[in-house]
Amino acid sequence: MRVCAAAPFAPDDAPFADALRWQAHDIVRLRRLESFDNEPAWVHAAFARAPFAVVRRAQAPAGWIAIGLRGAARNERYGTWARSDDIEVGLSPEALSSLPCALAADRAGLPVFVALDALRRDTSSLGSFIWGPTGSVGFELATGMPTATATSDLDLLIRIPNHLSRNDAQCLQARLDEHAAHAGIRIDVQLETPAGGVALAEYASGKPRVMARHASGPRLIVDPWAL
Secondary structure, three states: OEEEOOOOOOOOOEEOOOOOOOOOOOOEEOOOOOOOOOOOHHHHHHHHHEEEEEEEEOOOOOOEEEEEOOOOOOOOEEEEEEHHEEHHHHHHHHHHOOOOOOOOOOOOHHHHHHHHHHHHHHHHHHHHOEEEEHHHHHHHHHOOOOOOOOOOOOOOOOOOOOOHHHHHHHHHHHHHHHHHHHHHOOOOEEEOOOOEEEEHHHHOOOOOOEEEEEEOEEEEEOOOOOO
């Protein structure tokens, strides 16, 4: 996040109380938004338009969850905190992948939604995985707010609890690159591994170590499944 509110709890409070219920990239609807000092002026106006937030990777104790808010502009991103009791409903990326695209024709025709629809129908690419859209596409599907644009990337999350070979990662990346080229967009995939979020493109590239994004912070590791 470009800006982040100071944590409203002590650093040594027990973390991960809600980690099994809410995971990074889930989209949650909130009944209210906590206010913190020095938050950007656009934050509460954006929340009034769409009372939704995206769960982000950060440690939080019982009763709290780390969230990110989106504003109207690309640079309006704010990391903050919500009380777990204020969450009314949540949607995971994989839940969004199975939702029908109930979009107006002008929205459904955007390249990212065309690409998403093609991936849903192409079971040879992602059919064996648990996956779903994140980013602007996921936010629009969850909230109904027009968020994606004609130049948006299609951001995807794939849950990979078990080892994925480099060769399989390269084959998957190649298939997704074909879909991206056909739609004229970028498809950016994050693998959700036991070590955290790992970029598919980075893992498929064959680098000896990859960046894993974890709630405790990013780290370079050799094998995201060797824990």
